[in-house]
Structure formats: C-alpha cells, structure tokens
Amino acid sequence: MEREKMEKEGEGDETEQALKASGAEPLPEGRSGLILRGWLIESCHRSILTSLAVQEWEDKLGSSHLPEMVFGESSLLLLHVDSGIKIHFNAFDALNGWKQEALPPVEVPAAAKWKFRSKPFQQVILDYDYTFTTPYCGSETVELNTDKFGTRTVSGDGHCGLQWEDCEEGIDLVALASKEPILFYDEVVLYEDELADNGVSLLTVKVRVMPSCWFLLLRFWLRIDGVLMRLRDTRMYCSFGNEASVATIIRESCWRESTFQHLSAKGFPSDPAAYSDPNLICQRLSIVKQKTQKLTIPR
Template sequence: MEMESEERELKAAGAEPLAEGRCGLRIHGWEIESRKGSILKSIDLQQWEQKLQTSHLPEMVFGESSLVLLHMNSGIKIHFNAFDALTGWKQEALPPVEVPAAAKWKFRSKPLQQVILDYDYTFTTPYCGSEAVEINTEKHGRETISEESCSLHWEDCKEQIDVVALASKEPILFYDEVVLYEDELADNGVSLLTVKVRVMPSCWFLLLRYWLRVDGVLVRLRDTRMQCAFGNSANPSILRESCWRETTFQALSEKGYPSDSAAYSDPSIISQRLPIIMHKTQKLKVPGNL
C-alpha cells in the first residue's frame, strides 16, 4: 500500500523514479540522483594525495559518493563530490586551529611520531558545489563541458530562500543525505561534509553543510542552500544562499552558553548561537537550451 501511495504522489507531481539500480527521480525537466559508495581504499587515497599534492586526507573519504542535479534541456549540471570539496580545502589553506592537546596528537599511521600541525587538519572547505554542462552530440551522446569553460553566471541578489514554505506539509517525493567526508580529529571533535536533498511537487531544495567542532576551542558552520522552484520548468532559476558562522568556545561561555562539547553535537540546534562571518545570496538563470 505504501509503495502504491508513493507511486500516486510521483504521478500526480509529474515525476518518475530513475531506472532500477539508480536512486533518484525525474521531475519537471530535472534528473536528480544520489550515489553512495564505500570509503576510499588506500590505493585510491594515494592517487588523490598525488592529485591534490598533499599527504593528509580525512579519515573517511567517500570518493564515489555524489549528488547530481541535471537540467536535461540545457544540460546544466549541479553536482557535489568529495574531490572538488577537498580541492577547495587545499586552495583555501587556512592556518591550523591551535588546540591544547596538539602536543599529544599522534599520526594515525605512525603512532610513535607526534603530529606536526602545519596544515589545516580540519579540512575546512569553501566549496559550494560543482558545475558543468552536458551537451548531446550525434557521435558520442552526452559530452561534458568542464566547469572552467561552461561559464555559468551566478548573479548577486536580495531574494531569500523561503524557509517557511519549505516547512509546509507538502509531500516529499525524494529525500537523501550523502556524506562526502568525515574526520573525528583524533577524538578531539568532528569535521563533517554532507549534502542533503529534498524534492517536493513545487521545488527541489538542498543543503550542503560543512560542520566543525574542535572540542574546547572552536565551532565552525558553513552552509550552502539551493532551491529551484518548478513554476517555470523551461527556464528555471536557482537560488543559492551561503552562510558561514564561526565562534570559539570561550566566546560562547562568555555569553552564558554551555562550554561542554556535548552541548554542541547538533549544528541545526546551535547554529543561531554562532555569529555570521559571511552571508550572500545568488541566482542562476537556467536557459532552455545551450
């Protein structure tokens, strides 16, 4: 009965599930798919380290996991993956967060050696998604144009994502959460990058979230939200809202908030306690065809 109800909701919304073996759906000109793979094996990690020119990667990297949103008429593809996120980390290269226990941290692979904290071990990334354009060609089917040459233009705007509307009792046609990478910072906190997607009859919405807690030292939250309404499926527009928040445990304690790390396990609950470092909203107008 539950499956029949889901099928009715999909049909009523003009949606259809992807072929067997794929997780996602097609709706109003969009193909939305989540892909989940296992943690990268050591040989793959070595290849990533060579490409990224680093000897440090998070404990758990889900290199085959991704979320892909493809607008089929224009070929515009918005997608999320761990490699591009870590490329952003490497390029931003923030200074390492000072921690009281730094002298006691050990290399995971070489337990007798002390950690040299000369890199951003939190894997903080400015990543807000990847872009590409897939075009149909007679010879090769779909070909992908790289992000550098596809020239998608995000314009700054004053519009905001309607969070209240998202809380309405509209049926959820598809929902998934994809973990891209995670590190427990040698049991001194958590560094986590995830992307969640929700598809409803009126729109799709996603949240890319980087969450960092260095116990007793720092809390950092970088959220990127995107929403696309289905009102004009031929030429839709995508709103992208980025908000970075950050503060120290000392600053939280001075404001009367708990200083115990256990009180900061859920970023959704405590996000409003964190001061805003950066906030901007942009819009991408998707053409019918490129």
C-alpha cells in the first residue's frame, strides 16, 4: 500500500512538472480540465437524470422514449478563447440528433419486450429507433466578447455557421503516437442503454491533451446480441503549431456496421462475448459512410 501511494505521488509530481513545462494552467479546484495554448478544455460528470428531468426532456424532444441512463448534465467543452469558438458535447443535442434522423427500428422479434417490459399489459407498436443511434458529431457555438459590458454573450444554437470544409488531409497519427506526456485525459458517458441485457447502446466522448495538440473521440457503440453491431465515430484533432499560425481542427467521421450473420460468414465468431470491446473489432465492420473535414481558426 505504501509503495502504491508513493508511485501515485510520483505520477502526480510528473504531471505537475509536465503542466508547468508546457505552460498549461489547471482549472480552479472543483473543476476538471486545463487552459493551454489559448484553449480551455473542461469535462463535467454528473448523475443520471431524475424522473422529473426525464419528463422535461421527453416534452422538449417530443418523444416518450429515452435511454435507460441519461447523464444529462455531463459534458465536454473545448473553448478557443480568442475566437470564442466553442465545441461541446452533451446528451440532449445527441438525442435531438437521434430524434431528427429517426432511423427505422432494427428488426428483432424480442425488441418490443426489451423496451416495454415495464408495461406488459399494453399493446406494443415498435415504431421508433430503440437503439438511440445518433448522427451527432458535436455542438458548436460562438461566444463573443462584449467590451461594453465586459462579459460574454453566446451566439448560435449549435448551428452557428462554422465553416467546416471537406478535405483530404487526415489526423496526424504519427504525432498522436509520439511519447508526449498526457496533460489531461477524461472520458464522459452521455447516455447508455443495455437493451434489457441483450446488448448495449452507448455514447461516450474521450479527450486527451498533450503539449503539442488535443485529440478527442466521440463514439456511439451499438451491439444487439446475435443481430447487429454499429459504430459511429467522430475524431477531432487540433495541433497547436506555432503562435503565428492559424489553428486547424481536423474532424473525421465514420459509420461502420455489420450483422452477426455477415461476420460469421466471413469466419469471425458469432458469440456476442467476443465483441465486448469495439476497439478490437471496428476494422471488421463494413464502412457505411465516412468523411473528413477541417475547421480553420484564425489566431
């Protein structure tokens, strides 16, 4: 126990030294994140929605269905202070994307029982996407400095007109693989549903900040045991470069999915237990859609 305590203290000292060497500033006590090279990066973890909040969300979304666990106040925020550009991730906007896209429900005979098991005496009409698959790739707003009042005002409703352009360049994997110290890392769960123990529907966002860049992965992961697996990944990468240059964010979005039947036909296991980690099987899934874009932020 004493050795473990000393190792943790040593790791803490190394992190503190790396923060100081990079010029990063940790956020005040009680907040999780840092300020580095003009970026404020902050994660927030909160408990699942209360029953009252669930009702409010259902009213706003126009749906009587929500995932079993919605972490409605949890979020990840990346704010470029000088330009006011704010990229953030939250459950409400993600579920709004699910509601608007409205994919047809996956055809599974038992699905109606999974989602309505608490209402066994009601007639079930499964007419919505019970997997909560979302096209969500983040929310965007612009915060403008107002010198007159010395405060910030928010412009935009998540569609603030940031100019993402299609591009050929991808994320710099060599830079990501370099042995830089990780100044900040966190994973935020936005919502989750276990499909009544018949699989998983999960939306998470992870962020990693190094002295030269930040990187994040927003992932929707679906596994309906014996039926289907689906991955919708959005990766964002920003290299800090030099102070005089512009900041560029690369965003890669990829939708993959395959049926268990298709995977079995290719010689892969049909046992759902073999597919607990999406990182290990993502390359086995067929690509449905993908695109790469960039956002240029003048310094």
